[in-house]
Every structure is written in structure tokens, then in C-alpha cells.
Amino acid sequence: MATTTMAKALNAALADAMADDERVLVFGEDVGQLGGVFRITDGLQARFGDKRCFDTPLAESGIVGFAVGLAMTGLRPVVEMQFDAFGYPAFEQIASHVAKLRNRTRGALSVPIVIRVPYAGGIGGVEHHCDSSEAYYAHTPGLKVVTPATVDDAYSLLREAIEDPDPVVFMEPKKLYFSSAEAELPARTAPFGKAVVRRAGTDATLVAYGPAVPVALEAAEAAREEGWDLEVVDVRSIVPFDDATVTASVRRTGRCVVIQEAQGFAGVGAEIAARVQERCFHALHAPVLRVSGLDIPYPAPMLEHTHLPSVDRVLDTVARLQWDDQPDSRWVAA
Amino acid sequence: MTTTPQAVRRASPRSRRPADAPVATAAAPVADPSAGLLPATEPVRLLDPSGTPLPARDDYPEPPVAELRELYRRMVVGRRFDIQATALTKQGKLAVYPSSRGQEACQVGAVLALREGDWVFPTYRESMALTARGIDPVEVLTLLRGDWHCGYDPAAMRTAPQCTPLATQCVHAAGLAYGEAYQGRDTVALAFIGDGATSEGDFHEGLNFAAVFKAPVVFFVQNNKYAISVPLSRQTAAPSLAYKGVGYGVPSEQVDGNDPVAVLAVLTRAVQHARSGRGPFLIEAHTYRMEAHTNADDATRYRDGAEVDAWRDRDPVARLETYLRERGELDDAAVAAIAEQAEAYAADLRERMHDKPAVDPMSLFDHVYAEPTPQLVEQREQVRAELAADSDQEGAR
Ligand SMILES: Cc1ncc(C[n+]2csc(CCOP(=O)(O)OP(=O)(O)O)c2C)c(N)n1
Numbered sequence: 001m002a003t004t005t006m007a008k009a010l011n012a013a014l015a016d017a018m019a020d021d022e023r024v025l026v027f028g029e030d031v032g033q034l035g036g037v038f039r040i041t042d043g044l045q046a047r048f049g050d051k052r053c054f055d056t057p058l059a060e061s062g063i064v065g066f067a068v069g070l071a072m073t074g075l076r077p078v079v080e081m082q083f084d085a086f087g088y089p090a091f092e093q094i095a096s097h098v099a100k101l102r103n104r105t106r107g108a109l110s111v112p113i114v115i116r117v118p119y120a121g122g123i124g125g126v127e128h129h130c131d132s133s134e135a136y137y138a139h140t141p142g143l144k145v146v147t148p149a150t151v152d153d154a155y156s157l158l159r160e161a162i163e164d165p166d167p168v169v170f171m172e173p174k175k176l177y178f179s180s181a182e183a184e185l186p187a188r189t190a191p192f193g194k195a196v197v198r199r200a201g202t203d204a205t206l207v208a209y210g211p212a213v214p215v216a217l218e219a220a221e222a223a224r225e226e227g228w229d230l231e232v233v234d235v236r237s238i239v240p241f242d243d244a245t246v247t248a249s250v251r252r253t254g255r256c257v258v259i260q261e262a263q264g265f266a267g268v269g270a271e272i273a274a275r276v277q278e279r280c281f282h283a284l285h286a287p288v289l290r291v292s293g294l295d296i297p298y299p300a301p302m303l304e305h306t307h308l309p310s311v312d313r314v315l316d317t318v319a320r321l322q323w324d325d326q327p328d329s330r331w332v333a334a
Numbered sequence: 335m336t337t338t339p340q341a342v343r344r345a346s347p348r349s350r351r352p353a354d355a356p357v358a359t360a361a362a363p364v365a366d367p368s369a370g371l372l373p374a375t376e377p378v379r380l381l382d383p384s385g386t387p388l389p390a391r392d393d394y395p396e397p398p399v400a401e402l403r404e405l406y407r408r409m410v411v412g413r414r415f416d417i418q419a420t421a422l423t424k425q426g427k428l429a430v431y432p433s434s435r436g437q438e439a440c441q442v443g444a445v446l447a448l449r450e451g452d453w454v455f456p457t458y459r460e461s462m463a464l465t466a467r468g469i470d471p472v473e474v475l476t477l478l479r480g481d482w483h484c485g486y487d488p489a490a491m492r493t494a495p496q497c498t499p500l501a502t503q504c505v506h507a508a509g510l511a512y513g514e515a516y517q518g519r520d521t522v523a524l525a526f527i528g529d530g531a532t533s534e535g536d537f538h539e540g541l542n543f544a545a546v547f548k549a550p551v552v553f554f555v556q557n558n559k560y561a562i563s564v565p566l567s568r569q570t571a572a573p574s575l576a577y578k579g580v581g582y583g584v585p586s587e588q589v590d591g592n593d594p595v596a597v598l599a600v601l602t603r604a605v606q607h608a609r610s611g612r613g614p615f616l617i618e619a620h621t622y623r624m625e626a627h628t629n630a631d632d633a634t635r636y637r638d639g640a641e642v643d644a645w646r647d648r649d650p651v652a653r654l655e656t657y658l659r660e661r662g663e664l665d666d667a668a669v670a671a672i673a674e675q676a677e678a679y680a681a682d683l684r685e686r687m688h689d690k691p692a693v694d695p696m697s698l699f700d701h702v703y704a705e706p707t708p709q710l711v712e713q714r715e716q717v718r719a720e721l722a723a724d725s726d727q728e729g730a731r
């Protein structure tokens with residue numbers, strides 16, 4: 001076993017996919033000679049040539065639309081949006097074509113494209129470099145949306161995304177790019193549609209994905225001092241969502257906090273909270289609570305720590321899970 | 335890029351050079367960087383509006399007469415189809431229909447210039463082009479009838495689903511054409527687009543991608559002068575839409591879109607250009623839609639009758655018919671036989687559109703993903719139960 005970073009694992013996944021399947025093409029802005037601004041495509045052009053890994057004009061709608069056409073010829077495009085917020089010009093292509101072509105044509109056409117999106121904050125990025133855009137994609141039927149929180153998962157989920165018959169928006173938590181772990185690549189972890197229990201516990205379930213998973217794990221460690229034994233579920237696959245694993249955990253613990261870095265309103269965490277509440281009502285000892293980013297445009301670097309879900313905010317929220325069976329004072333009418 | 339003093343110095347002697355000094359020719363010629371890219375200022379025209387041939391052109395040889403006869407036949411059938419589809423809206427058989435009457439030369443000429451294995455990227459306006467391509471008219475009208483979105487098999491017909499989000503098909507055409515060439519196939523992609531949609535970003539991104547990747551795409555703009563109600567003057571200040579190629583390094587041409595012979599000639603050459611590996615080509619066809627934007631639109635609110643009448647005199651079907659008759663390639667009997675074919679085509683369509691198509695709510699879940707997600711399976715079971723409960727109630731009554 002060697003220590004490797006998530007960035008290196010993603011790079012290895014792309015390289016292995018290209019080696020295994022010559023239909024795989026990797027393209028986007030600066031992905032060629034430079035190897036991408038985060039170096040995720042480092043060395044691919046040198047190894048596979050500039051026909052298989054190449055730079056494009058700077059036009060995100062064009063990049064994704066070009067991928068649609070390529071996929072129609074049987075190729076397997078993997079495109080990079082340089083940053084989360086710069087994926088927005090491609091949204092029309094993603095929502096109106098990538099997501100719908102299979103359905104519109106009753107399966108006659110499919111466009112198995114992977115759209116890689118470096119996303120979320122915690123890296124001190126200036127304006128327009130730190131959005132959590134996953135809800136836009138997850139809200140769009142026809143797309144799969146996955147996000148790794150571990151090095152193994154980064155490799156495995158990306159390989160699976162490239163092999164998947166459906167288009168996949170692959171959300172890469174920027175702040176975890178240089179997180180490292182012991183990993184033996186090529187690794188294969190649980191498939192799409194499976195959430196994973198990262199830490200077993202008995203008192204409450206923390207449900208998190210992507211950049212929020214390390215926060216949840218840290219909070220669970222810290223909670224031991226408060227006498228709480230918390231379970232942590234890593235969603236991994238936002239679409240398709242694994243209701244079974246999440247609800248099984250919450251039924252065991254009876255309490256649930258959903259943690260996401262994105263702004264909360266109408267977010268993925270809201271969907272998860274609703275699903276848990278629908279499915280676990282009789283097992284719950286407290287309302288399902290959420291910890292999320294604030295409902296504000298992503299703040300400037302010197303203010304982002306206030307916005308991001310912190311261990312303290314998670315613990316404060318866990319404290320509100322009605323351990324004494326009293327109603328949450330926040331919601332009691334004055 | 336460098337802005338060192340050397341670079342500045344290197345540039346300055348040129349301005350001091352006497353006007354008659356010889357220009358150094360060692361470097362790449364800098365003559366006119368747009369040479370070969372600027373379209374001619376006048377649209378190509380081979381027949382005048384009355385159908386009289388204009389002087390022959392070396393650059394645009396007249397297509398073989400057999401092709402012109404076939405063009406005529408498909409235009410007549412296409413027009414009849416269009417009239418029938420419009421009638422079907424009045425009978426409530428179609429939710430909506432965007433007519434392309436008046437644009438027959440463009441609709442049919444474009445597909446006739448292609449091989450079977452080439453790809454077409456149509457918009458909602460191109461129903462007539464699709465029937466001319468041999469797609470079953472009932473399948474073409476699926477979208478507008480409302481029993482599904484795309485009714486035909488795009489892969490089998492080498493025709494993308496009709497595209498409603500304006501201009502988005504342009505980048506698909508670029509990607510497909512590049513992907514085909516990448517895999518060693520000499521496929522050409524033809525992207526239809528309207529005048530209004532040339533203002534959308536994807537038109538420009540499509541041109542640019544196709545040019546940068548030398549993808550064999552023909553971008554075919556039918557400038558019918560309006561985008562619903564918005565006139566061309568609100569889309570562009572350029573001398574013509576064909577000029578939009580210059581900025582991308584894409585050669586272009588204007589054509590009289592109501593001159594079927596010119597349309598076929600220009601399209602044929604553009605397709606050859608693309609197929610021979612020289613990259614994309616842009617065509618602007620000047621035409622006019624005789625009907626409103628769709629049956630739901632009231633064109634009298636934005637254009638007057640005199641304008642429409644002026645275009646009646648440039649009717650593409652009559653123009654080609656006159657020409658072929660003059661050449662002795664068409665007589666009353668042939669015209670009558672084609673009209674009869676067109677009637678039969680319309681009658682068959684009418685009949686097959688008579689009954690409401692069967693739709694199955696359970697099929698809603700079929701092609702969202704290759705395999706339905708657990709959430710879709712749940713929703714499918716819910717709908718199944720709802721339908722069963724409904725039919726039980728029906729039964730009890
Ligand atoms: C992105 C987008 N914006 C707006 C519309 C609504 N719309 C449908 S057709 C149309 C006019 C397009 O005009 P033009 O490109 O000239 O084509 P024509 O209809 O004349 O064939 C508009 C605005 C749309 N379909 N897609």
C-alpha cells in the first residue's frame with residue numbers, strides 16, 4: 001500500500017480508463033499540456049497523444065455540446081469544467097440534451113458523458129471558484145451525480161462513471177484533492193447507488209457527502225467527549241440515492257443530522273432530510289436536522305469559515321436532537 | 335505574448351518604409367487574412383424568380399437534371415405534407431405545427447445534397463426536410479402530436495431529434511462530425527438553424543469548435559427574416575449572416591433560398607468542401623416563411639400583407655416547375671403524376687393520424703436511465719397502483 005492523494009487517484013483513474021478503452025477521450029480547458037489547473041489530467045496528453053487528451057476553445061457549452069456529438073458516434077467523452085461556477089454556461093446543454101437524449105429518443109440515443117466538476121470551497125478561492133452546484137444537477141432527471149470523499153472512492157467512482165451507460169456529473173471536492181490516504185490502486189469500492197457507513201455509532205446518524213464527510217467524521221470523534229456515539233454515512237452517490245443504507249442507519253440510531261457544504265435552501269440535504277423523515281418517522285426521537293452552508297452567495301475567502309459547516313456547528317446541532325425529550329426551543333412558538 | 339522593446343522595434347520599420355519599397359516576402363504572406371473567407375456580397379442565384387435561367391457559373395455548376403426532377407418531386411410532396419400538417423392542427427390532431435411553406439427549396443435541397451450516411455441536425459422547423467429524408471411522416475409528427483418527444487430512431491435515420499433549444503444542435507453537429515472523422519469515416523453533418531438563432535451563443539461555439547477541429551459540418555442558416563415576431567434587424571448589424579463565418583475562419587456563401595437550383599448547387603459544393611477535409615462551411619439562404627411562426631401565432635401583428643405577397647412571386651416550387659418545363663424535363667402528365675403522389679402521401683398521413691395514438695403511462699419510466707433508479711421503481715409502482723385503482727373504479731361503475 002502506498003500513500004496517495006485524491007488528485008493522483010483521479011489521475012490514475014483517467015489514465016487506466018484511457019488505457020483500457022480507446023473510446024475514452026479527455027478534453028476541456030488546459031487539460032492537455034498543462035494537465036489541468038488542478039493537475040488531474042497530468043501526463044495524459046504525453047501518454048495518450050493529443051487526439052485523446054486535448055484542449056478546446058474556452059466555451060463550456062461548446063465543450064459539453066461537442067461531447068454530446070462525440071458520444072453519438074460511440075465515443076466516451078470525459079470533460080472537465082475548470083471550476084464549479086464556470087460550468088454554468090454549459091447548463092443548457094446539460095439540462096436539455098445530456099440529461100434528456102435517452103428519454104427523448106426512447107433509448108435510441110444515449111450519451112454516456114462524464115462531466116467532471118471541481119466543486120465547493122474551503123480552499124480560500126476568490127469569487128466564482130467555490131460554488132457547490134450539485135443540487136442543480138441532482139435536480140435534473142437523467143443525470144447521475146456522484147462525489148467521492150475518500151481516495152479509493154475517487155478512483156473507483158470515476159472509473160465507474162466512465163463505464164456507466166448514462167451521463168454522470170462527477171463532483172470533485174476541491175478541498176480534498178490533496179488529502180491523502182493509504183490506497184492500493186486500482187481500487188474498486190461500492191458501486192453507484194450505494195452509501196457507505198464510514199463510522200459505526202449508536203446514538204445518531206450524520207449523513208454527509210463530498211467535502212462534508214471529513215467534517216462529519218471529525219465531529220463524530222469530538223462527540224465522544226460529549227458522550228455521543230455517532231454513526232457517519234457517506235452518501236457518495238447523490239443520484240441514484242441509497243435510501244436503504246441511510247434509512248437503515250437512522251432506524252438504528254433514531255436521530256439524524258444531514259450535513260452539506262452547499263447553501264441549504266432546496267438543496268440535496270433538504271431532499272435527504274425529507275426522505276429520512278418520510279421513511280423513519282416512527283423510529284425518530286427528534287426531527288431530522290440539517291447543517292449546511294448559509295443561504296448566501298459564496299463568501300470571500302476571509303469569511304468562508306463562517307459559511308462552511310464546522311465541527312462546532314455540527315456538534316451544536318447534534319445537541320439539539322432532543323436528548324431530554326423536550327421540544328427544540330427554537331421552534332416553540334413565543 | 336511578449337511586448338519587449340525588440341518586438342516594438344521590429345514592427346516600427348514597416349511604417350517608415352517608403353511606399354514603393356518592396357515588401358519582404360520571406361515571412362508568411364500577410365496579404366488579406368480574410369481572403370477566401372468573405373462571402374460574396376450577392377446571394378448565388380441560378381434561376382431568376384420567374385424560373386428563367388441566369389448565366390451559368392463555373393463555381394456553381396447546375397446539378398444534374400435527374401436531381402432537379404427529384405428535388406421538384408420532393409418539394410411538391412413536402413408542400414403537400416406541410417399543408418396537411420397545418421390542417422391537422424385545425425382538427426386538433428396536432429398540438430402545434432411550425433410550417434415551413436415557402437422554404438421548400440431549402441428544406442429539400444439541403445437533404446438532397448447529403449448521402450444517406452451523413453447526419454442531419456434539424457430544428458423544429460424542419461419537418462419537411464425530415465419527410466424529404468424519408469422519415470415516416472407520422473414519426474416526424476410524434477413531437478407535435480404529443481405522444482412522445484422524438485418519434486423516429488435518430489441513429490437509424492442519421493437524423494438527430496428535432497432541436498427546440500435554439501442553436502444547441504450546432505455544437506452537437508461539430509462533435510458528431512469530428513467524432514466520425516476521428517474514427518476514419520467521411521460523414522458530413524448538416525446543422526439547420528434559423529436567422530434568429532444565430533444570435534445564440536451555441537451557434538458561435540458550434541462554428542468555432544467545428545473550425546478549430548476542422549470538423550466536416552455544413553451550417554445552413556435559413557434566413558426567413560423573422561424569429562417569431564423579431565425581425566432580422568434586431569439579430570445582427572452584420573452585412574449578412576454569412577459574414578459570421580469570417581470571425582471563425584469559416585468560409586461562407588449566401589444563396590437565394592427560393593431558387594431550388596442554386597440551393598442544391600451551393601449545398602452540394604459545401605458538402606463536398608466539408609467531406610474533402612477542409613473543415614466547416616456556412617451558408618445563409620434568403621427565404622421567407624409564408625405562414626405564421628406556428629399555427630398559434632398571428633403574423634399580422636408584425637408583418638404586412640404586401641410583404642408576404644411580394645414573396646408569393648418568388649415561390650420556389652413554381653420557379654423550379656417553370657424551369658423544368660422550359661427545359662422539356664417536365665410536362666403536364668408528369669406534374670399531374672407528382673401531384674397525385676403528393677395527394678396519396680397526404681391521404682395516407684391523414685388516415686394514420688386519424689385515431690388518437692395509444693400512450694402508456696408506465697413507459698414514462700423506461701428511458702430516464704439505462705436502468706431505473708430505486709426511486710423511479712418506487713414511483714412506477716405508485717403510478718401502477720393509481721392506474722389499477724382507476725380501472726377498478728371504472729369497472730365498478
Ligand atoms: C434557447 C431558446 N430561446 C427561445 C426559444 C423560443 N423560440 C422558439 S422558435 C423562436 C424563434 C427562432 O427564430 P429563428 O431562429 O429565426 O427560426 P425560425 O423559427 O424562423 O425558423 C424562439 C424565440 C427557444 N426555442 N429556445
Ligand SMILES: [Mg+2]
Nearest residue numbers: 528529560561
Ligand atoms: Mg427565422
